[in-house]
Amino acid sequence: MLVSAFTWTEFAQQIAAGVREGAIYAGLALALVIIYRSTRVINFAQGEMATFTTFIAWSLMNNGLSFWAAFPIVLAIAFVGGVAVERVLIRPVENASVLTIVILTLGLALLLNGLMSMIWGGQNRQFHGPFSTRTIDVGGVPISIQDIGIVVTSLALVALLALFFRYTKLGLAMRAAAVNPDSSRLVGVRVGWMLALGWGIAAVLGSVAGMMIAPVVFLDPNMMQTILLYAFAAAVLGGLDSPIGAVVGGILLGVTITLLGRYVEFIGSTLKLPAALFLILVLLLVRPGGLFGRVAVRRV
Amino acid sequence: MKRKFWLEVLGFLVLTAVVAVLPQLVSDFRTREFAIVGMYFIALLGLAILTGYNGQISLGHGAFMAIGGYTTAILSVDGIYGHAIRDLWTIPIAGLVAGVAGLMVGVPALRLSGLYLALITFGIAVSFPQLPKKFEGFLGGTTGNILNLVKPPFGLDTTPNRWLYYLTWGIALVLLAAAWWLLRGKTGRALQAIRDSEVAATSSGVNLALYKTLAFGISAFYAGVAGALYAMATAYVNPDTFAIILSVYLVVGLAVGGLGSLGGLIAGAALIYFLQNHADTVARWINHLPALELDPKQPGIPSVIFGAVLIIVMLLLPTGAGGLLRKLLGPLTSRLYTRS
Numbered sequence: 001m002l003v004s005a006f007t008w009t010e011f012a013q014q015i016a017a018g019v020r021e022g023a024i025y026a027g028l029a030l031a032l033v034i035i036y037r038s039t040r041v042i043n044f045a046q047g048e049m050a051t052f053t054t055f056i057a058w059s060l061m062n063n064g065l066s067f068w069a070a071f072p073i074v075l076a077i078a079f080v081g082g083v084a085v086e087r088v089l090i091r092p093v094e095n096a097s098v099l100t101i102v103i104l105t106l107g108l109a110l111l112l113n114g115l116m117s118m119i120w121g122g123q124n125r126q127f128h129g130p131f132s133t134r135t136i137d138v139g140g141v142p143i144s145i146q147d148i149g150i151v152v153t154s155l156a157l158v159a160l161l162a163l164f165f166r167y168t169k170l171g172l173a174m175r176a177a178a179v180n181p182d183s184s185r186l187v188g189v190r191v192g193w194m195l196a197l198g199w200g201i202a203a204v205l206g207s208v209a210g211m212m213i214a215p216v217v218f219l220d221p222n223m224m225q226t227i228l229l230y231a232f233a234a235a236v237l238g239g240l241d242s243p244i245g246a247v248v249g250g251i252l253l254g255v256t257i258t259l260l261g262r263y264v265e266f267i268g269s270t271l272k273l274p275a276a277l278f279l280i281l282v283l284l285l286v287r288p289g290g291l292f293g294r295v296a297v298r299r300v
Numbered sequence: 301m302k303r304k305f306w307l308e309v310l311g312f313l314v315l316t317a318v319v320a321v322l323p324q325l326v327s328d329f330r331t332r333e334f335a336i337v338g339m340y341f342i343a344l345l346g347l348a349i350l351t352g353y354n355g356q357i358s359l360g361h362g363a364f365m366a367i368g369g370y371t372t373a374i375l376s377v378d379g380i381y382g383h384a385i386r387d388l389w390t391i392p393i394a395g396l397v398a399g400v401a402g403l404m405v406g407v408p409a410l411r412l413s414g415l416y417l418a419l420i421t422f423g424i425a426v427s428f429p430q431l432p433k434k435f436e437g438f439l440g441g442t443t444g445n446i447l448n449l450v451k452p453p454f455g456l457d458t459t460p461n462r463w464l465y466y467l468t469w470g471i472a473l474v475l476l477a478a479a480w481w482l483l484r485g486k487t488g489r490a491l492q493a494i495r496d497s498e499v500a501a502t503s504s505g506v507n508l509a510l511y512k513t514l515a516f517g518i519s520a521f522y523a524g525v526a527g528a529l530y531a532m533a534t535a536y537v538n539p540d541t542f543a544i545i546l547s548v549y550l551v552v553g554l555a556v557g558g559l560g561s562l563g564g565l566i567a568g569a570a571l572i573y574f575l576q577n578h579a580d581t582v583a584r585w586i587n588h589l590p591a592l593e594l595d596p597k598q599p600g601i602p603s604v605i606f607g608a609v610l611i612i613v614m615l616l617l618p619t620g621a622g623g624l625l626r627k628l629l630g631p632l633t634s635r636l637y638t639r640s
Contacts, residue, residue, distance in 0.1 A: 042415045044422075092615055098414045099357055103555045104614045106359075106548055111607025117600025221600075225544075229426055232419050240415070270430050277423035284420075285411055 006263075012141040014262050015255055020147040020216075021230075022254020023154035027209035028224075028231035029238065029246035030158060031202035036240050038178040038198040039090065041101045045108035047228030049085070050206035051221060052112050053078040054214050055120050057207075058127055067130040067211075074211065075204050082203025086196040116221035129215030150212045157208055158247055161201070165243075174198060226273060230257070233280045239290030249291065253279075311563060312477065319469045323462050332461040332533070333573065338468035339529045340553060340569035345472075345479050346522025347554050348565055353483055354515040355495030356409060360421035362547035363428040364520040366537075367401050368394035368527030370432075373537045387532050391471070394528035395521045402520020406513035425547035429539035468529050475522060480562055482518075491515055549576070552610050575606050 028046060035043050043049075053074050060070040089108060093100055131149035135142040165171035176184040177194035185191050210224060217223060234253045238245025253276060261272045283290070323331045347361050371394035376387040385393075405424065409417055458466075482488060490511045493501040502508050531537045549572045557568025575582065579602035 036415075042419065089611065089615070098418075099351065099355075100614055102357060102359075102415070102418055103551060104611060106551065107607045107610030107614065109607070110548065110603045110610065114600035114603025114605070114607060118598055118604065122599050226426070229423060233423075236416065236419060270433050273423070274427035274430060277420065277427060280423075281408055281420055284416060285408060288411060 009141055013143065014258055016138075016141070016143045016147055018255035018258030019251055020150050020254070021258055022234075022251035023151045024209050024213045024227060024250075025230045025234040025254050026247040026250025027154045027157065027205050027212070028228060029234040029250045030161070030243055031205040031209070032231060032235045033238075033240060033243050033246040034198050034202045034205070036235070037243075038174070038195050039086075039094075040098075041090065041105065042232070042240075043199075043202065044102065044105040044228075045085070045112060046202065046206050046231070047224030048109045048112035048116070048221075049078070049081065049203055050210035051219075051224045052116055053081070053203070053207035054127070054210035054219060054223070055116055055221075057211050058120075058125060058214075058219055061128065067128070071130075071211070074207055078203040078207035079200040082200040083196045085203070086199035090199070091192065091196075113221050120221070122221060124218035124220045127211075127214035127219040129212070131215070146215065150216075153212060154208065155247075157205065161205075162243070170197075229273060230254075230276060233276045236280050236290055237283060239292040242290070242292035245290055245292030308480065312473075312480075315476075315563070315566075316473055319473065323465055328459055328461050331459075331465045333577075335461065335465040335468045336530070336533060337566075337569045337573045338465070338472045339526045339533065340550070340572045341566055342468070342472050342475055342529070343523045343526035343550055344553050344557060344565040344569050345475055345562065346519040346526070347550055348557070348562060349479060349483070349491070349522070350515050350519035351551075351554060352558075352561075353488065353495060354491040354512065356512065356515060357414065357418040358421045358516075358519070359418050359547050359551060360405075360424035360428075361519070361523045361550045362542050362544065363424045364398045364402060364523035365527030365530065365546065366428055366542035367398040367520075368524030369531035369537045369542060370527075371397045371524070372528040372531045388467070391525055391528045395525040398524020398527065399517045399521035402523075403513055403517040405520070406516025409516060410509055410512055422547070425544050428542070429544065432539050464529075464533055471525060471529070475525070476562060479522075483562075487511070487514075549606070552606060555610065556613050571609070575602055575609070579605050 028050065031046055031050075032043060035041055035046075056077055057067075057070050057074045060073060061067060065073075085108065089104055090101065093104060129146060129149075131144075131146040133144050133146050135144045136148075138148075165175055173184070173189045174194045174197060176187075177189050177191045178198070181191045184194075206224075209227075213227060214223065230253060231250070234250040235246050236249075237253055238247070238249030256279070257272050257276050260267050260275055261269055267275050322334060326334070343361060343365055346364075347358065350356050350358055372387060372390040375385045375390040375393060405421070409420070412420060483491070490501070490506045493504065493506055494508060494511055498508060527542065531541070534541060553565070553568030553572040555568075556571050557565035582605050583598075583601050
C-alpha cells in the first residue's frame with residue numbers, strides 16, 4: 001500500500017470520516033454503557049439486535065415506506081424487543097455469574113444472526129439511507145451530506161437522551177435504580193422495570209446506529225460485528241459506566257483509528273481493529289477505569 | 301475422599317475402554333468424526349481449566365487453536381531452515397508455542413477482570429484472522445497453507461482416519477488425566493480459590509499472579525495441541541479454518557459440558573461437532589414438531605440452533621451436562637461417602 005502525499009484537505013476529510021465512524025461507535029457504545037450501568041452486563045447481542053432492526057427497516061422500505069416513515073416504526077419495534085429480551089432472558093439469571101450472562105447474550109447473538117440469514121438471506125443488500133451522498137463544501141473541504149447527517153442524527157439522539165436522564169422523573173428513577181437498587185426500591189422505584197426500560201432504550205440506540213451505518217457499508221447479517229467491537233473499545237476507552245465517556249470515547253476512537261489506518265502504512269486497513277484493541281489494552285493497564293470511569297473500590 | 305478417587309479412576313478406565321473399542325464398531329467416516337470431537341474435547345479441557353476452574357473468561361480460544369494449527373502447518377511444510385518436521389512431532393511444539401502466547405496474554409489479563417477480559421480475549425479472536433492476511437509470505441494469506449495428508453507412521457497398518465482417531469484420543473486421554481491430576485491437588489485448589497474470591501485466596505497465601513498466568517499458559521497449550529491436530533485433520537489452514545465463531549462455539553461447548561466438570565466436556569465437544577456438521581439433521585427433527593416447517597439446508601440454521609441450545613441450557617441447566625450428571629448420581633455417590 002502506497003501512502004500518497006499528505007494534504008491538509010485530505011487530512012480534514014479523514015477527520016470528518018473518523019468523526020462519522022466515531023458517531024456510530026458512540027451510539028452503540030452508549031447502548032452498551034446504559035445496559036452495563038444498570039445490569040452490570042455487557043450485551044454481546046447488541047450488534048445483532050441493531051442489525052436485526054435494520055433489516056426490519058429494509059423490509060418496510062422495500063414495501064414502499066420512506067425512510068422517515070419506517071424510522072419511528074422500527075424504533076418502536078426495537079424498544080419493545082429490547083424490553084422483551086430483558087424480561088425473558090436476562091431477568092431469570094439476574095443473580096447468576098458474569099460468565100452465565102455473557103454466554104446468554106452470546107447465545108442471543110448467534111440466534112439472531114441465524115434468524116437473519118434464514119429470513120433475509122446472507123447476501124449483501126443495498127440500504128438507501130435518508131441522506132444524499134453528494135458532497136458539500138465546508139470551509140474548503142468537500143464532505144458528504146451523508147456523513148454530516150449521520151453525525152447530527154447520532155449526536156441529537158445522545159443529547160435527547162441526556163435531557164431525558166437529567167430532567168425527567170423517569171430518567172431520575174432509572175439513574176437511581178442503576179446506582180442503588182435497594183434504596184430505590186425503598187422509595188418506590190420499580191427497579192425491575194427500570195432495568196427493562198434501559199434495555200429498551202439501548203436497543204433503540206443500537207437500531208439508530210444500524211440504520212445510520214447501513215447505507216455506508218452494505219446490509220448483511222454480520223454488518224455490526226466489527227462495529228460492535230469498536231463500540232466495546234469505545235465504551236472501555238471512555239469508562240464502562242460513563243455515558244459521556246462512551247460518546248467521547250467513540251468519537252476519539254473513530255478519529256484515531258481512521259487516521260492510523262490512513263497514515264501508518266503498517267496498520268493500513270487490515271490491522272485497524274487489532275490496533276484499536278491494543279490501544280485499549282494499554283489504556284486499561286494504565287487507567288483501569290477508562291478515561292472517565294471510576295474504579296470501584298470494594299469492601300470485602 | 302478415597303472412594304471418590306477410585307470412582308473417578310473407574311470412570312477414566314471405562315472411558316479408555318470405550319475409546320479403544322469404538323472404531324471397531326463404526327465406519328471409517330464416523331471414526332474421523334469422533335476424532336474431530338476429540339480435538340474439540342482437548343480444547344475444551346484447556347478452556348475448562350481457565351474459565352471453569354480459574355474463573356477467567358476467554359472468548360478467544362479459537363485464536364490459540366489457530367496458533368497451534370499454523371505452527372503445525374508451517375513446521376510440517378516449510379519446516380525450520382528447509383527441514384520439514386514430521387507432523388506428529390509438531391504437535392508438542394504447537395502446544396508450546398500456543399502456551400507461550402497464552403502466558404503473554406495472561407500477564408495483561410492479570411489486571412483485567414470479568415467483562416474486560418472477555419472483551420479483550422474476544423478482540424484477540426476477532427483480530428487473529430487478520431494476521432495471515434497481513435503477513436502473507438509467512439502465514440499464507442487468505443489462500444492459506446496446504447499440509448501433507450495424514451499418514452500412519454512407523455509402517456502401522458491402518459487407515460489415516462483411524463490413525464488420526466487413536467492419536468487424538470490418545471493425546472486427549474493423557475491430557476485429561478493430566479488436567480484431572482493438576483486440578484485435584486494443590487494447584488487445583490489454588491485455582492478454584494482464586495475463582496471464588498481473589499481477596500480470600502491472596503490472604504491465604506495463594507500467589508495470584510503466578511497461578512492466573514499459569515492457568516492461561518496451560519489452557520492455551522491445550523488449545524494449541526487441539527489446533528495442531530485439527531490442522532492435520534483438515535490438511536489445510538487458512539483464516540477461515542479457525543473462524544471467529546470457533547471461539548464462541550468453544551464457550552458454548554464449555555457451558556453445555558458444564559463449567560466445573562471434565563468428563564461432561566465430551567458432551568460439549570460432541571455438541572460442537574454435531575451442530576456444526578449435522579444441523580440439517582436437527583432441523584429435520586424439529587420438523588416433526590407440529591406447526592414447524594424448516595428447510596434443513598437453509599443458511600443460518602446452525603446458528604439458530606446453536607443459539608437456542610445455548611440459551612435453553614443457560615436458563616434451565618446452568619451447570620451443564622456435568623452438573624446434571626452429578627445431580628443424578630449425587631444421591632448414589634453421597635450415600636457411598638456417608639457409609640465409609
